Structures are given as structure tokens and as C-alpha cells.
Amino acid sequence: MGPGESSSDILLRAGLQRVPSQRLELFIKRDFLDPLHCETLIDLIEAERRPSTIANHNGDDNFRTSETCDLHHDHPAVAELDRKLAEISGIDPVYGERLQGQRYEVGQEFKAHTDYFEPDHADYQTYCSVSGQRTWTFMIYLNTVEAGGATRFKVIDKIIQPEVGKLLAWNNRRPDGSLNAATLHHAMKVRKGLKYVITRWYRERPWG
Ligand SMILES: O=C(O)CCC(=O)C(=O)O
Ligand SMILES: [Fe+2]
Numbered sequence: 001m002g003p004g005e006s007s008s009d010i011l012l013r014a015g016l017q018r019v020p021s022q023r024l025e026l027f028i029k030r031d032f033l034d035p036l037h038c039e040t041l042i043d044l045i046e047a048e049r050r051p052s053t054i055a056n057h058n059g060d061d062n063f064r065t066s067e068t069c070d071l072h073h074d075h076p077a078v079a080e081l082d083r084k085l086a087e088i089s090g091i092d093p094v095y096g097e098r099l100q101g102q103r104y105e106v107g108q109e110f111k112a113h114t115d116y117f118e119p120d121h122a123d124y125q126t127y128c129s130v131s132g133q134r135t136w137t138f139m140i141y142l143n144t145v146e147a148g149g150a151t152r153f154k155v156i157d158k159i160i161q162p163e164v165g166k167l168l169a170w171n172n173r174r175p176d177g178s179l180n181a182a183t184l185h186h187a188m189k190v191r192k193g194l195k196y197v198i199t200r201w202y203r204e205r206p207w208g
Contacts, residue, residue, distance in 0.1 A: 003091070003092040003095070004091060004092065004095035004135065004202060004203070004204060004205065004206075005090070005091065005135070005136075006089045006090050006091050006136050006169070006171070006202075007090070008025055008027075010089070010090040011027045011088070011089070011169060012027075014029075014087075014088045014089075014090075015029060016028060016029040016088075016167070016169065017029065019156075019158055021156045021158070021182075023155065023156055023180075023182040024153070024155075024156060024170060024171070024180055024182045024183055025170060025171040026153065026156075026158070026168070026169070026170040027167075027168070027169045027170065028160065028166065028167065028168055028169075029088070029166070029167040029169075030163060030165070030166050030167075031165050031166070032084070032088070032140060032165055032166065032167035033081070033084070033140055033142075033164075033165040033167075034165060035164050035165060037077060037080065037081070037165075038140075038142040038143065038164050038165055038196075039142075040077040041071070041077055041078070041081065041101065041142055041196075041198060042142050042143065042196045044069065044071060044075060044077065044078070044101065045069045045071075045101035045102075045103050045142075045196055046103070047069075048069045048070070049067040049068065049069045049101070049103050050067060050068060050069065051067055051068070052064045052065070052066045052067055052068040052102065052110075053068070054113075055117065055123065055127055060111070062111075063110070063111045063113075064109075064110045064111070064113075065104075065107070065108040065109060065110075066102045066103060066104045066108050066109070066110060066187070067102070067103045067104075068100060068101065068102055068103075069100065069101040069102075069103070070098050070099075070100060070101075071098065071099040071100065071101055071198065073099075078099060081099065081140075081198065082096075082099065085138055085200055088167070089136065089138060089169070089202075091136065091202050094206040094207060094208075095131075095135075095202045095203055095204075095205070095206055095207060096200050096201070096202050096203075096207060097131075097200070097201045097202075097203065097207050098207075099198055099199075099200050100198065100199050100200075101142075101196065101197070101198050102187075102195075102196070102197045102198075102199065103194065103195070103196050104149060104187065104189075104190045104194065104195040104196075105190060105194060106148075106189075106190050106191065106192060106193070106194075107189055107190065108189065108190060109186070109187055109188055109189040109190075110186070110187035111186055112152075112154055112184050112185065112186040113184070113185070113186075114172065114179070114181065114183050114184055114185075115134050115137045115172055115183065115201060116133055116134045116172045116173075116179050116183075117133060117134065119133075119179075130205070130208065131203035131204065131205045131206065131207050131208065132203050132204030132205045133172075133179070133203070133204050134172055134201045134202065134203060135171070135172060135173065135202045135203060135204055136169060136170070136171055136172065136201075136202045137168075137169065137170055137172060137183075137199065137200070137201055137202075138167065138168070138169045138199070138200045138202075139151075139167070139168045139169070139197055139198070139199045139200070140165070140166070140167050140168075140197060140198045141162040141163055141164065141165070141166045141168075141195075141196075141197055142164065142165075142196035142197060142198065143162065143164050143193075143194070143195065143196050144162060144163050144164045145161075145162045145190055145192075145193055145194070145195045146191075146192035146193030147190075147191035147192035147193065148188060148189050148190045148191030148192065148195075149162050149187070149188060149189070149190040149191070149193075149195035150162065150188050151168065151185055151186070151187055151188070152185060152186045152188055153182075153183070153184065153185045154184050154185070154186060155181070155182040155183075155184050156182060159188075162195055162197070170183055171183075
């Protein structure tokens, strides 16, 4: 296994729990980040948020209605998160895209999608020629949402509720390396309050 890979063994040893499913490797760890750390990260997202975009626009302007924020590693709270993710995932941070914060208001969502890029899409080369395909996704909920905002994995019929500091990790591929369509997931509409998450997508090759 290379420096850009995580695995079930690594994650179970690090104390994550596997969500029972034959179809996808999905893991959860509660209290991965402490609430104070989460609050600092929320403040950073608040300070620099901008409308989210999507790589392969599909004609639906309401597909991803959240706001996004690139997080900079020169901030100690971001550097500390980066370090913790490296420790728990076993993946060298050079394989990671920049950490990205998302903020959802009431009514905002990210409709069902997969995190990998469709190889037959016209823009595939643009997004993947240097660093390759996305491999693992690690996502942290920064707050406990008052109502709504769960992440739903439709294919395996699993709904994960946002809770402050909870980590979610999944392999976007099957054990044989092929892209796993069962990773399809939907950030459901927030019904009350705000929702903040941070996402880290890893690549096959170093990011850059
Ligand atoms: O906010 C969520 O629950 C999921 C976010 C997501 O799927 C993404 O940013 O790719
Ligand atoms: Fe996603």
C-alpha cells in the first residue's frame, strides 16, 4: 500500500467504526475534533465563504447551493486538523486537496453525487491529469445541526446525522480499485440553523 492510501485496517486501528455494508467502505468516528477546535474552524469559514461551485455542471443551478471556503494551512487550527487527518488516515497530506469548508443555510443542500470524477466526462482531463482520480473522502461535521442537514448514502440506505466533531470517511473505490457508485451521497437540506463541514479529498498522486 502506498503513501497515498488508507485502508480498513488503518481506520479500525485508529478507532473508527465501520458502517455495516458489503457495498462500500464507510467509517465514522465521533468526537474526532473537540468543540472548541470546531468553533475556530467555523469562524474561519464565516470569514471567507463564497458560493460553492461544482466541477461538472449538470444544468441544475440548485444542485449545490451551499457556500465554500478554502482553508489555509498557515492558520494553526487548519494545520492541526491537517496533522490529525494524516495521523488517523495514514495518508501523507501531499495527496490531499486543500481542506475545504462548506456552510449550509436553511434550505441549502448538495444533491446526490459521487465525489469521484466521471472518466467519460469532457472535463476529466482538466481535473485529473496531474493528480489523478479522487480516492478517499474524509469529512468532519463542525456543529450539531438543529434540524436537517444529514448526509444520506442512498444506495446503502444509510443516513448520518451531523454532530459536532464527528468524522466520516469513505473509500470512493471498490477493493479492486474501480469507482464505486454505491458512494452516491446527498447532503440533505438544512431545516433549522446552520450546518458547517470540512471536506478533505485525497488523490491518487500528490496534489499540485
Ligand atoms: O455536507 C455533507 O453532508 C456532504 C458534503 C459533500 O458531499 C461534499 O462536499 O462532497
Ligand atoms: Fe460529496
